[in-house]
Amino acid sequence: MIVVEFDAPGDAPTQVTGFELGHVSLRWEGGAHSSRQLGSRGLLMVYLAAADMLNGVATLVAGRDASYLFTGAASAWSFAVRRTRRHGLQLSTPAGRLLCHTSEADYAMAVWRGTEQLLAARTPIDGGPLTDLQTAIAAFPDAHRR
Known part of the structure; x- marks a missing residue:
């Protein structure tokens, strides 16, 4: 099981513009990959990151692409997602270091839940x-909104 966490800006002004910086973390049994590992270089625009990750899932589920590289806007942090032969996903660093394997459904639901928590x-x-x-959100597959 994989978990995606978007850190909402903690000391943000009353009106959040959506360009605020925060962190994104991926967690799974036995490991994690977080923009926090890079300190201030890992800060990214969390609302735009959530939109990018939702779009990445929609593209994968539609079968148009077998992989994508997520790079957080204004950040040095990233990870790659590649579909395996059995419709699982392999998450890795851009340099190719394996992070974890997960199912498409688990990854999609993790991105959806993380986005819901961010917006809450x-x-x-x-x-x-x-x-x-x-x-x-409108383009995100209904089957993964759990």
């Missing part, structure tokens, strides 16, 4: 990041 903590005001996130 703080929702950005109308603008580009919120529009991008709403578009990604």
Whole structure:
């Protein structure tokens, strides 16, 4: 089981614009990969990261691509997702170090749950990041919204 956590900006102003910086963490049994490992170089725009990850899942599920590289906006942190022959996923660093194997369904649901938790903590005001996130949510496969 994999878990995706988006850290909502802690000391953000009352009105969250969606460009605030935070961290993203991937956790699974026996390991983790987090933008926190890079300190301030790992800070990324969490609302845009959530939209990018939702879009990545939608692309994988639709079968258009067998892989994608997630790179957080304004960050040095990233990871690669590649479909395996049995429709599982292999997550790795861009340099190719294996992080974990997971099913497409588990990864999709983890991204969905992480996004829900992010939005429950703080929702950005109308603008580009919120529009991008709403578009990604609308395109996200219904089967993985659990």
